[in-house]
Amino acid sequence: MSNVHDAHGSGERHHAHHFLSAPHEFSAAKQGMWLFLVQEVLFFSGLFVAYGLFKMMYHDMFHAGSKMLSVPMGLTNTIILITSSLTMALGVKFATLGDKKKTTLFLVLTFLLAAGFLVVKTFEYTGKIHHGLLPGSLFTDQALLAEHPKIPIFFSIYFMMTGVHGAHVIGGMIYMLVLIRRANRGEFGPKYYTPVEMLGLYWHFVDLVWIFLFPLLYLVG
């Protein structure tokens, strides 16, 4: 707790001049974050609609494509992301308690889990590329193609959905690095933890998208 006071003397971060008060700033930030997440839902829902339509049109092909994905890898990533949501929630919690060390620790843990997610994803992508299970004309598995001529569509959807989700993971990790640095400097405490909480909201949303992607793509495709 004392770190917060040391870093800023008064112990309070001064809010931006266009806000009436620190709580005003906090509530505005949070409202903005929720709005952002609402449009994120719509952003992803376009992809989910595409998934639904193609699944209805090419039911058997989708099933065959889904079978080519590795459930153990998808499951590993699900566990990793859920765990990272927990560490993120704890990071926010410790930020509000002004525990500099634990805030930093849990943000670092979250970052490492996110990196782990990307490593597994890289193995998956490499495998798909190696076997020619790719979108459109890049698809080269002739045996599958002979049986399901439209199967590249499944991999277009797979790469688009997981790719856009992966980009969100990377984006979150970049901001996480910034916050790890700031947390380590003792910038966050009971009076000011807005950025950590916002990152938390974002990160839980990324987890939430994966909660739907995993069963849809890997299990019941």
Added chain:
Amino acid sequence: MSDNHSKHDSEFSDPQSETEHHHDLISIKGALLVFLGLMIGTALTVGAARVDFGSSLVNFIIAMIIAVAKASLVVYFFMSFRNEVRFNKAYALSSLIFLAIFLSFCAVDWFTRGDYKDNYWSMHMNEKPFPEMMALQASQASKFDTPWVSNPELLDVGKKAYAVSCASCHGSAGHGDGVAATAMNPKPRNFSTKEGWKGPIKFFHIYDVIMKGLPGTQMSSFGALPPDERFGIAHYVLSMTGESTQVDSPSDLAKIGIDPSKPKGGLVDDRKEIPIEIAIDAIAVD
């Protein structure tokens, strides 16, 4: 400045004050419980996906129910939805409303396309997209015993169907001047002149074009129309040309799969709709 601030401070409940943040965010124990719940949910999803319920739809619904439950845990506890101010709750819930509108409009579109969907594919594929469906449709019998012979009732059916399916391009009087014709090249057939026809101005040829469409033009297949309408339109169009309406010879009729010596022309007297399984297979095959 600072006076001004302190005056307004009281207007906002301070979410970051020492007394409040304990309610505001989940406790460490609570976070661990939510985590446990999410892990159990994940195990259930994977487990349920391995069970054969007889229909993959059941697996799909179970997986989605678990996913929604897990997502609710994340939103309600990790994202502190339960302690969010009402305004932000409304924001968050509005995303579900938008999502519902998006999904339901797409679903309405998908499930009501019907014939248009079939025609769309026929129009845009050079190869015959639905061999089974086309064969099934072509062999369907009309409710009339000799639909290749014109009669007033059939003409009336044709006139009505023409207004719905043909007039937008060919014009209500068949002059090839429908509303949609302006943008077309080549222009739709003008039935009142004898120039440019790609075959004899006879019933069987008109029926054949209705069934198959004309490659290289905007004339697509209308083979998905009910049999009475296809026969009716062919007779109605023939009546517009002013050509004789004498009955086509058996060899001409054979070209459109009709054998006048057989009852109902040898067409299948099965006026049910295309079975959905065949339609789905045909879509998957194409």
